[in-house]
Amino acid sequence: MEHDDDKKVREKVRVTESTPVTWNKSGVWNAISFPQARQVDFRSVIWYAAASVILAAGLTFYSLMQIEREKLQLLVGRTELAIEEARLQVSQVSHAVVEVTAEQVCPEEKTVRPTPKRRRALDKPSDVIQVASTPTEKPVVPDVVTVNDPVIVPVEATSEQSVPAHEATIKPIIGSMAPTQTARQHRLQLKIFQQDEEPATKSSTPVVFLAGTNKQ
Amino acid sequence: MxxxxxxxxxxxxxxxxxxxxxxxxxxxxxxxxxxxxxxxxxxxxxxxxxxxxxxxxxxxxxxxxxxxxxxxxxxxxxxxxxxxxxxxHNFHMTESLEEIHEPVDLGAFSELPGEEITKLIGQLPPGYRTVFNLYVVEGYNHAEIGGMLGVTESTSRTQLYKAKSILRKILTQEGFQYGT
Missing domain, CATH: 1.10.1740.10 (RNA polymerase sigma factor, region 2, helix turn helix motif)
Structure with missing residues (x-):
C-alpha cells in the first residue's frame, strides 16, 4: 500500500518535471559554453559594491590623515626653527652682556659693538631678551651715546663806539609816493623816513561824558 | 538528431x-x-x-x-x-528514532495533482525534503541514501517517517480526509 502511494507520487512528479518552466536557460548555457564570460551573480555585485565602498572610505580616511600629518609636521618645523633662532639670539644677547660687563670693568677701553640685526616679527626677541638678561643680575648700562653739538657760534661783543658815526643831510620826501606801493609799504616808508618829532600835546580840555536823561 | x-x-x-x-x-x-x-x-x-x-x-x-x-x-x-x-546543511544534526515502525498512509497525498505534490514537498525542512525526494521520487533505498548523505540508514528512515508525518499533518490542516 505504502509503495503504491510512493509510486503514484513518483510518476506524478516525473510528469510535472516534463512541463516547461520559465528560467534563465540561455544564461546558464552561456556560462557553460564560455566559463570566462560567466555572468556576475547579483550577490557578487552587492558584495563587490560593499567592498568598494569600504575601500573608498578607507582610502579617504587615510588621505585625510596624511594631510593632517603633513600640517602637523609643518607646524613642528616652524616651531623648531623659531626655537633655534631664539636660542641664537639668546646667545648673542649673552655675548653682549659679557661685553657690557667688560666695559664696566675697564671703562677706558671703548669697544665698538655692531648693532644686532633686526629679527623677524615671528621671533619676538623682546621677550627672549628679557628672560636672558635676568640671570646676569648686574646693572646693564644702557647703550646711550651723548653727542655734543660741535657747532659753536662765536658771539662778538659790539659797542657803540666801534661804529663810526657821520652826519648826513636828510632830505625829507613829502608827497612823493609811488602809486604802486601798498598801504603797508607806505606806512613802512613813512616810519623809516619820519623825523623825530615831539609827540603831539594832548588837548587840555578833557572829555567829559555828561549824564543825560532819555527823552521820550 | x-x-x-x-x-x-x-x-x-x-x-x-x-x-x-x-x-x-x-x-x-x-x-x-x-x-x-x-x-x-x-x-x-x-x-x-x-x-x-x-x-x-x-x-x-x-x-x-x-x-x-x-x-x-x-x-x-x-x-x-x-x-x-x-x-x-548538516544532515548529522538530525536525530534517529529506532522504535518507529508504523507506516504513514499517504493515500490522499498521492491523489493530489503533480504540481500540488511538488509544492507540498517544497514546504518540508531541508533534511526531510532531501530524504523524501531521494526515496520516494528518485527511488533510492535507505542504505543508498545513508551513503549519499553520510548518515546512518536508521536516520534516513526516521527522516522519511517525519517527512511523511508532516505532509499528512499539512493535508489534515487543509481538510483532506484520510482512511477509508
Whole structure:
C-alpha cells in the first residue's frame, strides 16, 4: 500500500518535471559554453559594491590623515626653527652682556659693538631678551651715546663806539609816493623816513561824558 | 538528431550536440534541482556545474537503452544538488528514532495533482525534503541514501517517517480526509 502511494507520487512528479518552466536557460548555457564570460551573480555585485565602498572610505580616511600629518609636521618645523633662532639670539644677547660687563670693568677701553640685526616679527626677541638678561643680575648700562653739538657760534661783543658815526643831510620826501606801493609799504616808508618829532600835546580840555536823561 | 548520435557527438566535443543535449534535458533537470533547492539562482548555479561535469564525463558514459542517458544525467544533477546542500546543511544534526515502525498512509497525498505534490514537498525542512525526494521520487533505498548523505540508514528512515508525518499533518490542516 505504502509503495503504491510512493509510486503514484513518483510518476506524478516525473510528469510535472516534463512541463516547461520559465528560467534563465540561455544564461546558464552561456556560462557553460564560455566559463570566462560567466555572468556576475547579483550577490557578487552587492558584495563587490560593499567592498568598494569600504575601500573608498578607507582610502579617504587615510588621505585625510596624511594631510593632517603633513600640517602637523609643518607646524613642528616652524616651531623648531623659531626655537633655534631664539636660542641664537639668546646667545648673542649673552655675548653682549659679557661685553657690557667688560666695559664696566675697564671703562677706558671703548669697544665698538655692531648693532644686532633686526629679527623677524615671528621671533619676538623682546621677550627672549628679557628672560636672558635676568640671570646676569648686574646693572646693564644702557647703550646711550651723548653727542655734543660741535657747532659753536662765536658771539662778538659790539659797542657803540666801534661804529663810526657821520652826519648826513636828510632830505625829507613829502608827497612823493609811488602809486604802486601798498598801504603797508607806505606806512613802512613813512616810519623809516619820519623825523623825530615831539609827540603831539594832548588837548587840555578833557572829555567829559555828561549824564543825560532819555527823552521820550 | 537522435539521442545516441547526440551522445556520440558530445563525446567528440561537438558544441552543437552539446547544445542539443542541454536543450533536451535542461528544463527537466532544473525542476529536479528545484525540488532540492528552493532558490532559483542556486538551482541555476547547480545546473551549470552539473552540465559542465556531464560534458566532461560523457566519454565514460555508455548508451545502452532509451532512458539510460536521462538516468545518468539525473544522477549527476541530484548528486550536485546534494553536494550543494551538504555545504549548507548538516544532515548529522538530525536525530534517529529506532522504535518507529508504523507506516504513514499517504493515500490522499498521492491523489493530489503533480504540481500540488511538488509544492507540498517544497514546504518540508531541508533534511526531510532531501530524504523524501531521494526515496520516494528518485527511488533510492535507505542504505543508498545513508551513503549519499553520510548518515546512518536508521536516520534516513526516521527522516522519511517525519517527512511523511508532516505532509499528512499539512493535508489534515487543509481538510483532506484520510482512511477509508
Amino acid at each position: 537522435k539521442e545516441p548520435e547526440i551522445i556520440e557527438r558530445c563525446k567528440k566535443g561537438d558544441r552543437k550536440a552539446q547544445r542539443e543535449l542541454y536543450d533536451a534535458y535542461a528544463d527537466r533537470m532544473y525542476r529536479v534541482v528545484l525540488r532540492y533547492l528552493k532558490s532559483n539562482p542556486d538551482a541555476e548555479d547547480v545546473l551549470q556545474v552539473a552540465f559542465t561535469k556531464i560534458y566532461a564525463g560523457i566519454r565514460d558514459f555508455e548508451y545502452r537503452e532509451p532512458g539510460s542517458a536521462e538516468s545518468w544525467i539525473r544522477r549527476i544533477v541530484v548528486n550536485e544538488a546534494l553536494m550543494w546542500l551538504r555545504k549548507r
